Amino acid sequence: MSEPSPTTETTESESTDTNDPTSTRTAATASMSGTSTTTGESEEELREEWTDYQFAGETHVAAENLDVHYGDDHALKDISIDIPSESVTALIGPSGCGKSTFLRCINRMNDRIRAAEVDGSVEVDGVEIYQDGVDLVELRKRVGMVFQQPNPFPKSIRDNVSYGPRKHGDIRTGLIDRLLGRGESDAELELVERALKRAALYDEVSDRLGDNALGLSGGQQQRLCIARALATDPDVLLMDEPASALDPIATSKIEDLITDLSEEYTVVIVTHNMQQAARISDQTAVFLTGGHLVEYDDTDKIFENPESQRVEDYISGRFG
Numbered sequence: 001m002s003e004p005s006p007t008t009e010t011t012e013s014e015s016t017d018t019n020d021p022t023s024t025r026t027a028a029t030a031s032m033s034g035t036s037t038t039t040g041e042s043e044e045e046l047r048e049e050w051t052d053y054q055f056a057g058e059t060h061v062a063a064e065n066l067d068v069h070y071g072d073d074h075a076l077k078d079i080s081i082d083i084p085s086e087s088v089t090a091l092i093g094p095s096g097c098g099k100s101t102f103l104r105c106i107n108r109m110n111d112r113i114r115a116a117e118v119d120g121s122v123e124v125d126g127v128e129i130y131q132d133g134v135d136l137v138e139l140r141k142r143v144g145m146v147f148q149q150p151n152p153f154p155k156s157i158r159d160n161v162s163y164g165p166r167k168h169g170d171i172r173t174g175l176i177d178r179l180l181g182r183g184e185s186d187a188e189l190e191l192v193e194r195a196l197k198r199a200a201l202y203d204e205v206s207d208r209l210g211d212n213a214l215g216l217s218g219g220q221q222q223r224l225c226i227a228r229a230l231a232t233d234p235d236v237l238l239m240d241e242p243a244s245a246l247d248p249i250a251t252s253k254i255e256d257l258i259t260d261l262s263e264e265y266t267v268v269i270v271t272h273n274m275q276q277a278a279r280i281s282d283q284t285a286v287f288l289t290g291g292h293l294v295e296y297d298d299t300d301k302i303f304e305n306p307e308s309q310r311v312e313d314y315i316s317g318r319f320g
């Protein structure tokens with residue numbers, strides 16, 4: 001192993017992110033509460049466990065003292081975590097413990113949920129993304145997201161992939177291209193091919209790029225969604241249970257792809273499938289009920305010798 005989309009789906013209109021008027025929260029550092037958890041371990045003790053983690057690589061995404069509320073529901077409590085670049089980080093834990101909420105903090109998708117209030121800090125490449133003036137379109141180009149249900153647009157395969165770059169004006173259409181006899185369509189085709197190859201889909205669709213994407217199998221649609229995310233040249237890929245709607249063969253292809261992508265991208269994946277987390281991730285963060293990050297470490301350590309009894313119970317199926 002190398003070193004790291006919600007239950008809501010992205011729609012075409014969502015993908016055209018503009019600065020969201022609800023996104024005015026600023027970074028605020030929450031103090032550590034020091035309260036006791038249901039198991040009697042203090043939050044400092046829990047924190048102790050996962051801050052022992054030795055980084056395999058450079059930190060790419062860092063959350064500090066992150067709290068999320070949905071109205072009265074305190075969904076994430078004082079989360080601090082450093083996620084290394086070019087690796088796969090799995091987020092595991094029982095339903096409702098805040099995994100998707102955390103994932104959505106990394107590209108500020110929670111800004112779209114009116115009830116969501118985010119406090120604390122998230123840095124991507126050392127830049128605070130919860131400061132005023134952050135360009136959310138740019139952020140979401142750099143931090144791509146793939147959701148549980150494949151959600152291609154009802155357009156051609158080619159248009160699905162080129163949608164983002166076209167929207168953001170990233171496909172070059174300048175004079176030099178025209179002088180060289182290259183038109184907009186050449187640049188676009190190049191980009192589409194590159195993204196489809198990177199998503200391990202090109203060979204299966206190269207002869208039908210004009211066909212409607214909805215005619216692809218579920219696994220192909222999911223790889224198309226990954227290609228669509230890659231087309232805007234992100235460096236972080238957030239994946240919310242990307243294989244849970246797929247059959248075992250399609251799942252295996254997605255897992256191989258994720259491993260491959262982690263050589264180039266920082267992948268953060270939510271999964272309910274612990275075997276999947278063990279197979280594909282380099283480090284694993286275990287969230288448990290109450291919105292706590294209980295332990296974070298190398299995946300082998302989490303699965304073979306976790307520090308926390310609660311994590312051991314969860315992993316062995318005695319809890320959660």
Ligand SMILES: Nc1ncnc2c1ncn2[C@@H]1O[C@H](COP(=O)(O)OP(=O)(O)OP(=O)(O)O)[C@@H](O)[C@H]1O
Nearest residue numbers: 070073075094095096097098099100101102113115
């Ligand atoms: N859009 C929302 N509006 C209000 N509350 C929400 C919203 N999304 C999540 N929550 C609440 O936040 C808490 C954490 O939910 P979240 O979906 O992040 O957990 P999860 O670990 O990803 O769950 P699952 O594994 O079931 O997807 C839950 O109590 C949930 O009800």
